Amino acid sequence: GLPTLLAMGVLQGDASEHMELEPAVDSFAVVFVVRAWGFPEKPSLPEGNITYLCRISTEHGPIFSTGEQINVVDPIWRQEALVPASGVELNFAVIEVIQDGGEIIIGTATLQCCEFAKSGFSGNLLLRTDDGKEAGYLKAMVKVDGQDYPDDSTVNSFNYEIDNSDHVTLGLDVEKNAWGSMTYVELVKSGLVQEYNSKISDPQCQLRDGCFICKVNDQEGSSDKLTKLLVTEPILVLEVKRPLTLRVLISMEDGASLGIDVPRTPQCRTLLVTRIRLGGAVDQWNQANPAQRVKLGDRITAVNGDMGSNGRDLLKLLRAAIPAHRIQISLVRPANASVDAGLPEVEVSDVGDDYTLPRDETFC
Secondary structure, three states: OOHHHHHOOOOOOOOHOOOOOOOOOOEEEEEEEEEEEEOOOOOOOOOOOOOEEEEEEEOOOEEEOOOOOEEEOEEEEEEEEEEEEEEOOOEEEEEOOOOOOHHEEEEEEEEEEHHHHOEEEEEEEEEEEEOEEEEEEEEEEEEEEEOOOOOOHHHHHHHEEEEOOOOOOOOOEOOOOOOOOOOEEEEOOOOOOHHHHOOOOHHHHOOOOOEEEEOOOOOOOHHHHHHHHHHHOOOEEEEEEEEEEEEEEEEOOOOOOOOEEOOOOOOOOOOEEEOOOOOOHHHHHHHHHHHHOOOOOOEEEEEEEEEOOOHHHHHHHHHHHHHHOOOEEEEEEEEOOOHHHOOOOOOOOOOOOOOOOOOOOOOO
């Protein structure tokens, strides 16, 4: 009941502030606030700390606030809270705490009681500003009545089938001279794929910009091999991974390097990370933020929010940003359930000079 919630610190303030809540609450649920991402880009990066928290409220006022996440762009909290589960809606607010202690609401989302009271909830909530504009996403989970959290509704991979017996244009721009065993879709334009997308109601299962094609007709291989199959096969069954976007905030000491290698003459829309060097600024970020670490094969899509027009632009932006106090780098990689849940990926370390990709590299 109310005394227990106050004692646990789930409800804030003293009992008198929450007396009107007590008669309405006859059951409780556990909310797991996982992470938030996709906030609008800042015009410029502040010199001081960047701090975010998430607050849960009902119509009776605030009932829980996460801890603060400092100097990250996409905060990960992974914190649980006990909340009312009967007849109330849960209001989530992602908040930036500014230097003077004030608060700026990045965006809010609402979860109705009917969406979680019977069997819980697990998925992404769209954040919106006061005037209704999209402001990013919040991943949250809810469990009730001693149940486990339900399966996440987020789709990380899917199959995509196309009949191209007439060998018409697919309308796909894919990465040229690509590294690795996946084909990266840079752009979906007018063509057969766009036509097929229009028939698929779930946008998570549409082949879109940034997707990774892992197999074609159950065949694996190099990106070049998969691309050739896309062009020649009349019936296509594609195994596709959705893109996972990540923004990292790299602190730069005077005279420091980022400590990554990228192609010297990029020919794509993105900039491939081909090496991560021990002791560099990116390596230091990785050690401090294992759930958001930069990996070999990540593709840089923007520098300080600027996407440029192609990889050559991104390389210029990256070099120009190195003298700054901090650099925000946007990345894309194949979707991964661990990273989506705010957890580190379990795999062999990809940091160090022993890991080299066969490309014409330049050191940043």
